[in-house]
Amino acid sequence: MNTIDAQHHTALATAGWTVLPRLIRSELLDSVVEALGPSLALRDEIRHRNGVLENSAGTLHHLLMDDPCYVELLAQLSALEPIFKGYFEGNFVLNSYGGVINERDSRAYVQNVHRDIRFGSDTRRFMVNALVMLDDFTLENGATHILPHSQNMLEQPTDEHFYAHASRATGERGSILLFDSRMWHATGRNTTNAPRRALTLTFTSPFFKPQLDYARLFGYGNLGRCNAWMRQVLGFNARVPQSLDEFYVPVEQRFYQRGQD
Incomplete structure (x- = not known):
């Protein structure tokens, strides 16, 4: 772990959050922003059909295979691997891959x-x-409120206490906000006329069930184009065999690889 990674690791372990500036290149951010509109329309149509549209404005879930740009962005997050391995003291997998389009007064x-x-x-x-800032995060457009050192605060703070003591996670487009998932936080209110967009990903220990079966969604037929990072983070190293033939195989071919604890 280099000096900069060590600084972010220390911030995660103490204050509970940190921002890595300008990690994702602009061209990839542009592609993701363009893809978000159709992705949101698809999810809103399904939520409307299933009667679960209420209180979900601008929220998107499980974006991975909507567009190649989402896969590419996940691949770019391999730069965070040393920080993640330090945080988990071992391996990890993708637990959720979502997004938020924060509009004025939404x-x-x-x-x-x-x-x-x-x-x-x-x-x-x-x-x-891991929150990827697709736009600049400012106080005016809804930068995330996050309560420092709250990872061990079991009881939810009152709104009065939270907003009086919370920090704001501001940053330039392409930056990434990392925080301990136990932190008390809230999306800020956007008071501007432009949307404030972000991708919201979570990563967990490999033995946690992901919110969607990302390995199956990605497809076993695509496994050949995965590098070690993608194979691990998509959960291909932490699968459950479904037959004796899949169970009795050489170690290197096993669904559940070593070190997935």
């Missing part, structure tokens, strides 16, 4: 004070959030 559940994992441990960390 309302969605992510604007409530919340945390993304309801339990923790003094000896082990189970989940980390």
Whole structure:
């Protein structure tokens, strides 16, 4: 782990959050922004059909295979591998891959004070959030509120306490906000006329069930084009065999590889 990675690791372990500036190149960000509109329309149509549209404005879930740009962006996050391995003290997998389009005065559940994992441990960390800033994050357009050192605060703080003591995760487009998923946080209110967009990914210990079967969504037929990072993060090293023939194979061919604890 280099000096800069070590600084971010220390910030995660103490304050509980850190921002890595300008990690993703502009051309890839442009492609993701262009893809978000159709992705949101698809999800809104499904939510409307299934009667679950309420309080979900601008939220998107499980974007991975909507467009090649989402896969490419996940591949670019391999730059975070040393920080993640330090945080988890071992391997990890993708747990969720979502996004948020925060419009002026929009309302969605992510604007409530919340945390993304309801339990923790003094000896082990189970989940980390990675928020990719697709636009500049400013105080005016809804930069995330995050309460420093709240990873061990079991009871939800009152809104008055939270907003009085929370920091704002501002940053330039292409930056990444990393935070311990036990942190109390909330999406800020956008008071500008331009959308404030982000991708919201979470990573967990490999034995956690992902929110969607990303390995199957990505497809076993595409496994040949995965490097070691993508194979690990998509969960191909932490699969469950479904037959004795899949169970009794050489070690290197096993679904559940060593080190996935």
